Amino acid sequence: MTTDHNNMGRTPTLADVAGLAGVSTATVSRCLNSPDQVVERTRKKVEDAVLKLGYAPNFNARALAAKRTNTIGAIIPTMENAIFARGLQSFQEELGRSGVTLLVASSSYSTDLEEEQIRTLVSRGADGILLIGLHRDPKIYEFLKRQNVPVVVAWVFDPNAKVPTVGFDNFSAMKALADRVISMGHRRLSTITASPQGNDRASERLRGIYASMMEAGIPKTELSIVEAEYGIDEGGAALEQLLRQTVRPSVVMCGNDVLAVGAIAKAQELGLSVPNDISVTGFDDIEIAKISSPALTTVHVPHRRMGKEAAKLLINLVNAAKKQNSILIETSLVVRASLSSV
Amino acid sequence: MTTDHNNMGRTPTLADVAGLAGVSTATVSRCLNSPDQVVERTRKKVEDAVLKLGYAPNFNARALAAKRTNTIGAIIPTMENAIFARGLQSFQEELGRSGVTLLVASSSYSTDLEEEQIRTLVSRGADGILLIGLHRDPKIYEFLKRQNVPVVVAWVFDPNAKVPTVGFDNFSAMKALADRVISMGHRRLSTITASPQGNDRASERLRGIYASMMEAGIPKTELSIVEAEYGIDEGGAALEQLLRQTVRPSVVMCGNDVLAVGAIAKAQELGLSVPNDISVTGFDDIEIAKISSPALTTVHVPHRRMGKEAAKLLINLVNAAKKQNSILIETSLVVRASLSSV
DNA sequence: AAAATCAATGTAAGCGCTTACATGGCGATT
DNA sequence: AATCGCCATGTAAGCGCTTACATTGATTTT
Numbered sequence: 070m071t072t073d074h075n076n077m078g079r080t081p082t083l084a085d086v087a088g089l090a091g092v093s094t095a096t097v098s099r100c101l102n103s104p105d106q107v108v109e110r111t112r113k114k115v116e117d118a119v120l121k122l123g124y125a126p127n128f129n130a131r132a133l134a135a136k137r138t139n140t141i142g143a144i145i146p147t148m149e150n151a152i153f154a155r156g157l158q159s160f161q162e163e164l165g166r167s168g169v170t171l172l173v174a175s176s177s178y179s180t181d182l183e184e185e186q187i188r189t190l191v192s193r194g195a196d197g198i199l200l201i202g203l204h205r206d207p208k209i210y211e212f213l214k215r216q217n218v219p220v221v222v223a224w225v226f227d228p229n230a231k232v233p234t235v236g237f238d239n240f241s242a243m244k245a246l247a248d249r250v251i252s253m254g255h256r257r258l259s260t261i262t263a264s265p266q267g268n269d270r271a272s273e274r275l276r277g278i279y280a281s282m283m284e285a286g287i288p289k290t291e292l293s294i295v296e297a298e299y300g301i302d303e304g305g306a307a308l309e310q311l312l313r314q315t316v317r318p319s320v321v322m323c324g325n326d327v328l329a330v331g332a333i334a335k336a337q338e339l340g341l342s343v344p345n346d347i348s349v350t351g352f353d354d355i356e357i358a359k360i361s362s363p364a365l366t367t368v369h370v371p372h373r374r375m376g377k378e379a380a381k382l383l384i385n386l387v388n389a390a391k392k393q394n395s396i397l398i399e400t401s402l403v404v405r406a407s408l409s410s411v
Numbered sequence: 412m413t414t415d416h417n418n419m420g421r422t423p424t425l426a427d428v429a430g431l432a433g434v435s436t437a438t439v440s441r442c443l444n445s446p447d448q449v450v451e452r453t454r455k456k457v458e459d460a461v462l463k464l465g466y467a468p469n470f471n472a473r474a475l476a477a478k479r480t481n482t483i484g485a486i487i488p489t490m491e492n493a494i495f496a497r498g499l500q501s502f503q504e505e506l507g508r509s510g511v512t513l514l515v516a517s518s519s520y521s522t523d524l525e526e527e528q529i530r531t532l533v534s535r536g537a538d539g540i541l542l543i544g545l546h547r548d549p550k551i552y553e554f555l556k557r558q559n560v561p562v563v564v565a566w567v568f569d570p571n572a573k574v575p576t577v578g579f580d581n582f583s584a585m586k587a588l589a590d591r592v593i594s595m596g597h598r599r600l601s602t603i604t605a606s607p608q609g610n611d612r613a614s615e616r617l618r619g620i621y622a623s624m625m626e627a628g629i630p631k632t633e634l635s636i637v638e639a640e641y642g643i644d645e646g647g648a649a650l651e652q653l654l655r656q657t658v659r660p661s662v663v664m665c666g667n668d669v670l671a672v673g674a675i676a677k678a679q680e681l682g683l684s685v686p687n688d689i690s691v692t693g694f695d696d697i698e699i700a701k702i703s704s705p706a707l708t709t710v711h712v713p714h715r716r717m718g719k720e721a722a723k724l725l726i727n728l729v730n731a732a733k734k735q736n737s738i739l740i741e742t743s744l745v746v747r748a749s750l751s752s753v
Numbered sequence: 754a755a756a757a758t759c760a761a762t763g764t765a766a767g768c769g770c771t772t773a774c775a776t777g778g779c780g781a782t783t
Numbered sequence: 784a785a786t787c788g789c790c791a792t793g794t795a796a797g798c799g800c801t802t803a804c805a806t807t808g809a810t811t812t813t
Contacts, residue, residue, distance in 0.1 A: 080558050082769055093793045098771060108791060123557050128534035129474040130769035133798045138471075148515075149500055154490040161517070170531060173490075173515045175503070189512060192470035215465045216422050301698035334702035356643035360676035362704055424799055435763045440801060450761060472799035475768045 081122040089118035101126060132194050141383060142172040142190035143199040144183055150299050152325070152353050153201070156223065156376035160199065163380035169196075180267050184209055191216050197387045199223060199379055203230055204269040219386040223379045224270055226397045233386070234395040235379040239270045242368050242400040243277030243322075246350060249402060250320055251285045254411035255348065258282065259293040259318035261307040261328050271324060274352070278322065293318055297328060304331025305338075312339070319348060319411045326351035326358045329365055333407065344409035354403050363406035370400050423464040431460035443468060474536050483725060484514040484532035485541040486525055492641050494667070494695050495543070498565065498718035502541065505722030511538075522609050526551055533558050539729045541565060541721055545572055546611040561728040565721045566612055568739045575728070576737040577721040581612045584710050584742040585619030585664075588692060591744060592662055593627045596753035597690065600624065601635040601660035603649040603670050613666060616694070620664065635660055639670060646673025647680075654681070661690060661753045668693035668700045671707055675749065686751035696745050705748035712742050 087094045092111060099106050100115040107115070118124070132138045141164055145153040161171045172190060176183035183200075187209060190198055197219045210231060213220050225236045250258070258278065265272035279289060293314055297307035304323060308331070311321060323329035329351030333343050343349055343363055351358055351367035358365035375398045386393050429436045434453060441448050442457040449457070460466070474480045483506055487495040503513045514537060518525035525542075529551060532540055539561045552573060555562050568578040592600070600620065607614035621631060635656055639649035646665060650673070653663060665671035671693030675685050685691055685705055693700055693709035700707035717740045728735050 084769075094770080095772075095794075096792060099792085102771080106791080111791080123554055125530055125534050125554075125558060127475070127536070127769050128531075129471040129480075129536055130798090131771075132471040133469070133475055133800085134769075134771040136771095136798070147500070148490060148496040149493065151491070151493065154496055158489070158491055158517070171516075174513075175500070188467055189470075192467050192473075194469070194471050212465055212467075216467060301702060330702060331698075356673075357699065360643060360672060426799075436800080437764080437802075438762060441762085444801080448761080453761080469799050472768090473801075475770085476799080476801040478768070478801095 081124045083124070083126065085122055086115065086118045086124050089122060090114040138170075138194040138196055139168060140170045140172055140193070140195050141197045141199065141380075141387070142174065142193070142195035144174045144176050144186050144190070145201055146176055146178045147299065148173075148175050150325075151327070151355055152370070152372050155355075156372040156379075158376065159373040160376035160380045163377045164384070167384050169384065178263075178268070180205060187213070191218055197221070197383045199383060202269045203227060203232075203234065204267055204272075219383065221379050221383045221386065223375060225273070226395060228395045230395070233382055233393045235375055235382055235398065236396075237370060237375075237398045237400045239273035240277045240280070242370075243274035243352070244281045245277075245402055246322065246352075246366075246368055247278045247281035248284075249404065250322065250348070250350065250408065251281055251287070253348075253408065255320045256287060256291060256411075257316055257318045258287075258291055258320055258322065259295070259311050260322045260324070261295050261297050261304060261311070261332060262324040263299070264296045274324065297324075299325070299327060301327055301331035301334070304328035305335030306331075308332040308335045309339075317347070320350065320408070321347065322350045324352055326353045326355050326361075326365055326367055329367070329407070330357055330361050333361060333363070333365075344407050348408045348411075350408055358403070358405070361407070366405045366408035367403050368400050369403045371398055374398060423466045425466070425468065427464055428457065428460045428466050431464060432456040480512075480536040480538055481510060482512045482514055482535070482537050483539045483541065483722075483729070484516065484535070484537035486516045486518050486528050486532070487543055488518055488520045489641065490515075490517050492667075493669075493697055494712070494714050497697075498714040498721075500718065501715040502718035502722045505719045506726070509726050511726065520605075520610070522547060529555070533560055539563070539725045541725060544611045545569060545574075545576065546609055546614075561725065563721050563725045563728065565717060567615070568737060570737045572737070575724055575735045577717055577724055577740065578738075579712060579717075579740045579742045581615035582619045582622070584712075585616035585694070586623045587619075587744055588664065588694075588708075588710055589620045589623035590626075591746065592664065592690070592692065592750065593623055593629070595690075595750065597662045598629060598633060598753070599658055599660045600629075600633055600662055600664065601637070601653050602664045602666070603637050603639050603646060603653070603674060604666040605641070606638045616666065639666075641667070641669060643669055643673035643676070646670035647677030648673075650674040650677045651681075659689070662692065662750070663689065664692045666694055668695045668697050668703075668707060668709055671709070671749070672699055672703050675703060675705070675707075686749050690750045690753075692750055700745070700747070703749070708747045708750035709745050710742050711745045713740055716740060 083094050083097050087097045097115050100112050164171050174186040176186055200222050201224045203222050203225055220232045222232055222234045223236050225234055226238050227234050263271045265275055295307045295310050297303040321332055329349050333349050336343050336347055341347055351365045354367045354369035358367045378396050382393050425436050425439050429439045439457050442454050490496055506513050516528040518528055542564050543566045545564050545567055562574045564574055564576045566578045567576055568580050569576050605613045607617055637649045637652050639645040663674055671691050675691050678685050678689055683689055693707045696709045696711035700709045720738050724735050
């Protein structure tokens with residue numbers, strides 16, 4: 070017995086397969102990666118050996134040798150937010166079509182954690198990375214460039230950014246909604262938003278509201294702002310906080326549909342009628358917006374399409390390595406019963 | 412110039428850092444992994460070199476050499492289902508406390524895809540794996556055992572399974588709900604469920620309903636079953652299908668809260684009153700259950716706790732490598748307005 | 754003062770794979 | 784029949800790290 074191919078204790082390696090099949094490691098490797106280079110009879114022997122040993126290739130060794138992982142990483146703020154989950158789902162589906170695996174990490178909206186996760190993904194040899202929102206330390210972009218890892222940023226659109234973006238114009242989308250709200254006579258405005266710090270989606274949307282107010286000649290002070298985390302209960306709590314202020318706003322514009330639904334529920338619980346006593350708007354247009362009672366006025370965002378486009382873009386970037394243009398995803402206003410004239 | 416530590420083109424390696432710092436690669440490695448073994452002055456030199464070069468360790472090389480990844484994998488059916496997202500979130504948080512990274516994949520409820528993902532995770536050197544539900548080809552469990560990768564199964568509880576489980580008793584939980592429904596006079600039952608094929612949560616719950624009916628002397632035929640995917644709209648469509656049948660059921664028991672909310676909305680849209688014309692129940696008790704109108708009768712499942720316990724169990728398994736016992740997570744009935752006596 | 758001990762660092766052998774290059778065998782070409 | 788070319792396979796050099804073991808110099812022990 071010249072070669073040792075028992076599998077005592079150890080998990081089988083490619084060399085074990087080669088031994089059992091009576092071929093070289095190179096041939097086994099070829100069977101796995103480019104089977105057409107190997108003649109039928111040999112391939113069969115190798116496949117039998119693989120099955121018999123229950124062999125599974127060691128990805129780390131492969132990545133080390135081949136310098137390619139066929140893996141793309143994504144970092145989202147949280148998995149609990151349906152829109153990210155949804156966008157990511159189609160992102161993954163599109164990647165799958167190209168035989169690319171997705172690695173997901175969530176940063177809990179912490180820039181430090183995100184930075185750490187980016188380093189982790191790069192360490193793991195991600196061929197490309199999807200990030201949400203542009204706002205982060207420029208050093209990170211430098212690091213990524215130095216490491217030669219292409220990046221796509223989603224959920225925002227900015228053709229002038231240093232990296233390609235796939236998303237919508239948060240400023241304009243929110244401004245359009247605010248324009249509508251104001252055109253319906255609302256003057257005492259309020260918003261429940263995620264903390265705009267380090268979150269360019271949130272800050273852009275806030276800017277959108279202010280811009281609309283300015284055009285209508287409404288002073289900035291007429292907008293009350295409450296920050297809230299993501300969640301139905303959080304939306305309700307934020308609404309209570311808003312109502313504790315002296316002047317009750319006539320409308321509350323929420324950063325997303327989930328907050329909005331929570332605000333509506335809390336308002337009703339407090340004996341207020343929506344939209345008669347107070348109007349409420351959301352953002353995203355997830356299913357819950359339709360079945361809320363009253364149904365939610367919101368901004369429709371095609372998350373699935375965004376995920377898909379981001380995947381295509383990133384794959385192009387990884388394969389072609391040449392610059393790609395940002396892609397604008399159009400949003401639209403969806404006016405439903407939760408918003409009424411004042 | 413004896414050592415070469417320019418960074419032209421290539422991404423910097425540990426050897427580059429060693430060159431720049433004027434130490435051996437072993438010392439650099441120690442600085443990174445067990446800094447207390449290195450004297451202050453040397454460490455400083457190395458850290459400077461790391462910063463200057465923008466060095467990031469190659470995870471794959473590290474895993475290959477160290478035979479350990481500090482990574483745990485999880486495969487969930489879909490990220491779009493809030494309960495998995497939520498359970499996974501606390502799973503991840505708990506892992507983080509032990510310095511372990513989480514790798515997530517989603518199988519879209521396909522057993523084939525899941526099998527592939529399991530192989531991928533093993534290939535990547537996951538130190539342990541979290542799976543949802545017990546039902547899968549025994550070969551997979553064999554494979555995992557052979558590869559020496561510990562597994563924990565969540566969302567079900569079965570102390571007799573070959574692998575430790577962390578979850579609740581789907582049969583009993585659903586039976587308790589059905590008992591209550593039947594005790595309130597319902598006889599013409601119906602359910603909207605995920606396909607029970609290859610999904611032991613769904614099939615166990617179905618069994619629970621049947622068991623309750625049997626005890627009450629209600630023939631099996633009194634239960635109409637409609638299968639539906641996850642989603643509000645899907646719940647609505649399933650309800651329509653249910654109503655097309657000759658005898659209208661007095662209650663529809665849904666596999667989860669999302670389906671239930673969809674069913675309620677559709678019923679109301681069709682001019683039926685819930686619960687006067689038809690009662691509806693859910694499962695999971697996510698926030699939406701509370702704010703639904705009418706509020707949803709459902710089964711409360713502590714998903715967060717489940718995720719956390721699963722993480723602890725898996726970490727123990729990875730570190731101690733000795734058998735661990737399954738953990739039972741208790742559920743409870745939450746009766747709200749969507750269920751009334753007949 | 755020589756010997757023993759110890760902490761800090763260096764040396765070098767892999768980890769399991771891929772792949773450029775070398776080799777050998779066989780049919781086609783002349 | 785000698786030559787060429789090509790295809791299937793083998794040989795072996797890394798990929799970037801970790802770590803057992805060896806080495807060094809300083810400190811303590813006798």
